[in-house]
Amino acid sequence: MNKSLINKKKIEKLVRQILIELGENPDREISFNEETDSIIAKDIQFYSMCEHHMLPFFGKIHIAYVPSGKVFGISKLARLVEKYSRRLQIQERLTKEIADEIMRMGVKGVMVVAEGEHLCMRMRGVKNSGMITTVANRGIVAQTDAREHLLALIYNPRSQAMLKQI
Numbered sequence: 617m618n619k620s621l622i623n624k625k626k627i628e629k630l631v632r633q634i635l636i637e638l639g640e641n642p643d644r645e646i647s648f649n650e651e652t653d654s655i656i657a658k659d660i661q662f663y664s665m666c667e668h669h670m671l672p673f674f675g676k677i678h679i680a681y682v683p684s685g686k687v688f689g690i691s692k693l694a695r696l697v698e699k700y701s702r703r704l705q706i707q708e709r710l711t712k713e714i715a716d717e718i719m720r721m722g723v724k725g726v727m728v729v730a731e732g733e734h735l736c737m738r739m740r741g742v743k744n745s746g747m748i749t750t751v752a753n754r755g756i757v758a759q760t761d762a763r764e765h766l767l768a769l770i771y772n773p774r775s776q777a778m779l780k781q782i
């Protein structure tokens with residue numbers, strides 16, 4: 617087939633339609649910011665066990681990274697989250713380990729945000745909600761002021777638009 621005859625836009629549209637037909641939301645969780653080349657994977661569920669108290673902590677992990685050519689699918693990132701959460705853990709280390717491994721996968725920079733609810737804290741008293749947020753920045757994300765912009769993208773419910781410059 618002559619490559620110049622391939623209509624990429626049309627294929628993209630068709631693949632999108634297939635995803636929708638399969639019940640997927642193609643705009644959910646992972647999005648691509650063409651201006652900054654940053655990839656955001658939001659709301660990856662995790663379940664882990666606090667190594668101090670042997671009680672569950674669980675919640676969501678958001679990953680924003682700046683690829684160096686290769687782009688990772690949401691399933692690969694979700695597997696990575698699972699790999700490090702399915703063991704006795706502490707949230708700070710979980711966050712760091714995920715960030716370090718994504719760096720080793722060959723990206724320019726990464727931000728990992730973990731929001732965890734800790735039963736060990738909840739059980740200690742009603743005053744404490746037991747919610748902890750931890751952040752790990754690596755590579756160019758740690759070196760530049762990209763952090764705040766990436767956080768804004770992660771917490772902006774309409775970040776699909778991704779118009780902010782980092």
Ligand SMILES: [Zn+2]
Pocket residue numbers: 666667668669670671734736737
């Ligand atoms: Zn604990």
